[in-house]
């Protein structure tokens with residue numbers, strides 16, 4: 041069947057279903073509690089409306105009964121099914137309606153088109169032909185009425201118009217019927233709404249009742265549960281406590297287990313330590329036993345030794361006492377010896393002469409016979425020493441025979457090359473003591489150049505630091521310093537003022553002054569009535585400590601070097617005089633002393649003839665010889681010892697300077713320094729002869745200077 045026939049079926053079924061559907065709808069509404077469902081029903085009702093406009097309904101009369109029955113049975117089911125369709129809004133419904141109307145119109149149009157005269161070839165029977173031809177002409181291109189069959193076409197049109205009129209009438213009926221249905225439905229709807237409202241009210245009431253019942257139940261439940269909750273709370277608390285306690289217990293147990301493990305390990309360790317300690321203890325005990333035994337042995341030895349020590353201590357005590365007795369005896373003996381010696385010196389005079397031969401230097405021992413033949417004798421009865429030089433002298437020029445000629449000498453003391461500075465100083469230390477006691481002491485060093493005068497007076501020219509080689513000047517200062525310290529216990533206070541001057545070519549120079557002033561200042565000699573000798577503009581150094589002597593000598597040597605030239609070695613060509621003024625004051629007794637110690641390094645005593653000097657050197661030599669000759673003259677004059685006789689001090693600067701240190705009030709010592717070399721033998725003989733001359737002088741008894 042084509043589309044058109046389907047449409048007929050639908051319209052038929054909808055029409056036939058209209059009445060029964062009302063009942064069934066009602067039943068459905070009653071069952072449905074939702075207003076929405078009701079709406080849907082209404083909508084469905086509306087939806088069904090276009091179905092009544094279908095061509096099918098118009099064709100109802102032409103349909104066979106059997107078909108109608110079938111359709112009816114089909115449509116009765118539809119309202120039920122539509123009642124449970126989803127809700128459609130009015131707009132949708134209208135749209136559907138509109139679209140259905142449109143489809144109806146189209147169908148009508150199509151129907152019209154299919155009934156045009158063009159489909160002329162159709163059968164002449166309008167009803168059956170029309171239906172069959174229309175259907176076929178529209179859809180399958182069935183045979184159409186020929187163009188020339190206008191009559192047929194008009195017939196078709198009139199038939200169609202009749203059909204349309206019939207259809208329109210049916211439509212009006214249908215509309216009316218539908219309107220009536222709508223009214224009924226509206227009334228039903230209102231009833232339903234009322235019913236719904238009523239039901240809703242009842243529902244609300246029931247809900248409220250339910251809520252109240254629920255509240256009551258809740259309250260009851262709460263009341264009933266309160267003890268249970270309390271119990272539950274207590275239970276939980278208890279549970280918590282027990283759990284906590286349990287955890288504590290577990291943790292304590294774990295700690296205890298750990299401690300136990302640790303103690304176990306410690307015990308094991310202690311066990312090992314104990315074993316080791318026990319072992320050591322045993323060893324120590326063994327050692328202790330050994331040592332105790334040894335200690336006992338040592339104790340007995342110690343006791344023996346203590347006994348020995350006591351014996352030794354007793355013997356030492358006795359020895360010390362004996363030593364003290366001997367020392368006392370020795371001191372007494374020494375005192376007696378000094379007294380005797382002093383008496384001897386006084387008998388001999390207060391001028392003493394020491395001879396000192398220096399050792400030969402390595403460079404001087406070049407050949408056999410380089411050293412002069414000399415023998416040193418022992419101590420004489422009068423306390424002096426002897427020495428004897430010898431030389432081979434030709435007796436005949438023809439036979440070339442020689443004989444040994446000897447030159448004996450004796451002096452208060454003779455120092456061989458083997459004697460050191462220490463021995464020399466021991467001999468003169470008493471003179472230094474005399475200076476401290478208030479005497480004027482004068483110590484000369486006389487001899488040719490290079491014979492060892494400076495070495496004797498100051499020490500090595502290189503300024504050696506060893507105390508063994510220290511000369512007479514530093515030793516004298518050391519001794520004075522030490523004695524002054526010792527005498528301070530007995531109330532003595534000493535001051536030591538040092539001056540160092542040089543007499544060169546009969547001019548005085550200050551060796552301790554500023555180097556730039558050296559040789560520029562004029563210094564005069566003044567003798568005061570109290571016996572003091574003053575040299576003007578001289579630098580005076582307070583020797584507060586022995587170390588100051590060293591720096592003083594260094595300064596003097598520096599100044600001397602300033603005045604030296606290549607051809608003129610100043611130390612050999614000038615006299616250097618170190619003057620030490622010693623002033624003592626005893627605060628206890630009020631006693632005062634003022635001694636002077638003159639330490640003089642004379643210029644070289646070469647003979648003018650043998651030196652072969654000319655020019656400036658000749659002048660120097662003349663000056664030196666003159667001053668040395670004057671010194672001899674002064675000593676000679678003093679030796680003559682004639683009261684009031686003239687002493688030629690003023691003949692030279694040296695003797696004038698030493699005026700208060702040479703003579704009856706003074707103690708004089710002369711070192712005659714000699715060389716050991718054969719080549720210097722003649723000069724040595726000259727020096728020794730001069731010294732012998734001095735040594736033979738008796739100046740008289742020295743007296744303390746009184747202030």
Ligand SMILES: Nc1ncnc2c1ncn2[C@@H]1O[C@H](COP(=O)(O)OP(=O)(O)OP(=O)(O)O)[C@@H](O)[C@H]1O
Nearest residue numbers: 398399488489490491492493494495611612643644
């Ligand atoms: N007793 C001694 N022991 C060791 N060496 C000495 C001794 N006496 C002198 N000499 C050395 O001999 C050399 C000459 O000595 P020194 O300069 O003292 O002679 P001098 O007589 O002072 O000479 P000058 O008149 O030229 O000053 C120096 O090198 C010195 O060190």
